[in-house]
Amino acid sequence: MANKRVDEATNTETVGHEWDGIEELNTPLPRWWLWTFYATIVFAIGYVIAYPALPGIHKATAGLLGWSSRGQLDNELASAAADRARTVAALRDMPIEELPRHPELMHAAVAGGAAAFKVNCVQCHGAGAAGSNGFPNLNDDDWLWGGDLKTIEATLTNGVRQPGDAATRMSQMPVFGPSAGGDGLLAPNQIQDVTSFVLSLSGKEKASAASRRGMAVFEANCAVCHGPGGTGGRQFGAPNLSDAIWLYAGTRAAVGAQIANPRHGVMPAWGNRLDPVTIKMLAAYVHSLGGGEEFTAPAAPAQMGMKPEAEATAAR
Secondary structure, eight states: OTTOOEETTTTEEEEEEEETTEEEEOOOOOHHHHHHHHHHHHHHHHHHHHSSOSOOSSSOOOOTTOOOHHHHHHHHHHHHHHHHHHHHHHHHHSOGGGGGGOHHHHHHHHHHHHHHHHHHTHHHHOTTSOOBTTBOOSSSSOOSSOOSHHHHHHHHHHOBSOTTOTTSBOOOOOOOSOBTTBSOSSOHHHHHHHHHHHHHHTTSSOOOHHHHHHHHHHHHHTHHHHOTTSOOBTTTTBOOSSSSOOSSOOSHHHHHHHHHSOOOOOBOOGGGTSOHHHHHHHHHHHHHTTTOOOOOOOOOHHHHTOOGGGOOOOOO
16 A cells, blocks of 8 residues: 555556556546446346346245246147137138138148148158149149149148058049050050040140041040140149149150059048148148139039039149
8 A cells, every 4th residue: 555656647646566666547437337337236136136146956946927938839839729720720710711801810820731742742742842743743733633722721631642541542544555555445556546646736846647546545534634735634633744844854765654544643531641621721732833823613413414423523
């Protein structure tokens, strides 16, 4: 203390210590800093009293307010569950074709369907729903059975060629080439001609003598399902052959192989695996990908020229 002095350059008193000629000025802390420091001490004491803070053997002190981060999480989860339950109830009670009239509910259905798609559908249709060889691309507007919400829901529920499901989507293309059972319905040269005609429908090949011969064979054997112009028939699940969208590739070899010995894909019936609301959300998601169609009420069986039990509902 005896060594304290006032520094002439700064007019500030020193602390009275000296190290190798170096002295320290006794500059007081700013008053605002001190008050801030005291306020943090008061806040810390109040926090320890109000909130869980002091660790114990089994748990921390509860605090006067009774708050905890775990309790807050439980409340938020309960609130989210209540909101989800209301959404699920609304989706369960609403006919799927009415969803587009309720944008918020439709948005929730699409979001839920996207999550369900990642769990159940990406294995075949891919993460982006673009499909692959033998698995349809769900982003385009090419549909085997129909692309409105109700028909997509029906396809998801009952599947395609699902054994044991009486309402499953079912179509069967004949084997036109040689098979184990004997000669095919068409001779090899006829299959080549029909292949030329099918490829000409989408511009993959130019019209030729072979395609003209193939047109006559097509009209006699294929038009009943695919239509005279090859535009498809949804009541039979017959694809459109004129749009250059192919399920098993569009090369001449692939098209010829499909005519001679057709492959028939299978999709599971999700009705016995997923609950109806999840299926409805999946249908909304698939519909939203880009190729979804407006819902139109199906024609009466008499108008379609069918018996009631043979009436076909449309879906992919």
